[in-house]
Amino acid sequence: MMTNTMQSSRTYFLDRIRVLLTALVILHHTAIMYGAEGGWYLRYKASAQASGLLLTLFCSVNQAFFMGMFFLLAGYFSTRSFESKGPRRFFTDRLLRLGVPILVFGFLLGPLSIALAETPTGETVWSFWWYLMGRATFSIGPLWFAYALLIFSVAYLLLRFLSPRKFWHLPEAALSGRGVLLFALVWGFAAFTLRLWVPTGQERGSLQIGYFASYILLFFFGCAASQARLLEKIDRKLALPWGWISLLTIPSLFTYAILSGALKGGAFHVNGGWTMPAFAYAMWEPFVACGIMLMLLWRFRVSTNPWAFWKKLAPLCFAAFIVHTPIVVGLGMMSQSWKDYSLAMFLTVGAASLVLSFGVAALLIKLPGAKKIL
Structure with a gap:
């Protein structure tokens, strides 16, 4: 039987990938706040068309792979958890680790994020936050991930x-x-088929179902890949060609949009429906995502002498994911005087949000009982 030390050494690179993915989530929401396409608690208009396009490109590439890769890793470790804990303990563990954060965010941090972004004139953030909590306002925000993972x-x-x-x-x-x-x-x-029913950007039961084809496939692939430890066996021969495919695919959708006249106001609807742009977007995502995920799994595994700080950040990922929303929104409100400098503020607020999110997470996991959940 493989020892725990051997197992952890073989999967430590996956923890480093989780740190990167968590950082990308924080930066993704910061980019939306400063002009990228997408939904968020606080949004400013991009200061220039070029800024908006660059931020949207960043978010589009992220959207193609980062949440799907979270589900891939979650599925990969779900099988091991099930095998080691058994069905009953597996279920109660998931209910605790996912259900409690959903409730805490939904009834506490979600309303705080709303209050930071939408406090009416004449009221304080704290009084409006208290008002929202008094009405049992529930805002699931990014914790839709935990909700979906529980399902x-x-x-x-x-x-x-x-x-x-x-x-x-x-x-x-x-x-x-x-x-x-x-x-x-x-x-x-x-x-493409799923988005005929629910286009991206629309929600059903607090979930953007239009993106769930990849989430479902990647989660259950991760479950099935766990026994043979397949994520730990991806090599250069497989990853590198797909990395090139991803790199070449990324500009294709935007080239198609430009040629279709999207920059001049022409219709280019990729969210769903029987349209070529919708089909192109549905096929663009996996050919971008597969190369990026394979490259990350290969390069992080074979890298030598990784930065020692990764090991300190890895246990903080989930807590940083939970708390980042009010931090990003709060910093966005505090710096709204400079909102017209979209790219500069994306970099500045994004960096500050990363530091504060992981910093607050480091404090949270020291609370009694927090490590059982976070």
């Missing part, structure tokens, strides 16, 4: 009872260029 975890638990054990054992042969291509095509067609 996926219950679905996994049920499927483990219904499906044969061997169904959850993907062979190493799945790590092939042909396998990745098939996965990307299924992802793209599934996303």
Whole structure:
């Protein structure tokens, strides 16, 4: 049997990827605040078209892979958790670790974020926050991820009872260029089909269902890849060609948009429906995402002498994810006098938000009982 030390040394690189993904979430929301396309508690108009396009490009590439990769890693460790804890403890652990943060954010930090962004003239942030909490205002915000992960975890638990054990054992042969291509095509067609029902940007039950084709596929792929430790076996031969495919794919959608006259006000609707832009966007996402994810999994694994600070940041990721929303919004409000300098403020507020989010997280995990949840 493999020792805990050997297991942790083999998966430590995945913790470093989680740190990067958490940082990207914080920067992603900061970018939306300063002019990128997307929804957020506080939004300023981009100071120039070029600034808005650059921030939107950043967010579009992020959206293609970063939350999906969170689900991939969550699925990867869900199988191990289920095997080591058993069904009952697995469920109660997920309920505690995901349910409590949802409630805390939804009834406390979500209303605080609203108050920071929308306090009416003549009131203080604190009085308006108290008013919102008094009305039991619930705002799930980025904790939709924990909500979705809780649903996926219950679905996994049920499927483990219904499906044969061997169904959850993907062979190493799945790590092939042909396998990745098939996965990307299924992802793209599934996303396009799903968005005929719920376009991106629309919610059902507090979830943007239009993005869930990739989340579902990646979570359950992670579950099935865990036994053979497939994420720890991705090599240069597989990752590098897909990295080039991703790099070449990124500008293609924006080139298509420009040629279609989107910059001149022409229609270019990618959210959903029977349109070529919607189909192009649905197929663009997996061909961007697969290369980025494979490159991260390969490069982080083989890197030598990684920055020692990664190890200190890794246990703080979930707490930083939970608390970053009011921090980003609060800094955005405090610096609104400079909101017309979109790119500069994105970099400045983004950097400050990273430091403060992880700093507050470091304090939170020292609270009694916090490590059982965070």
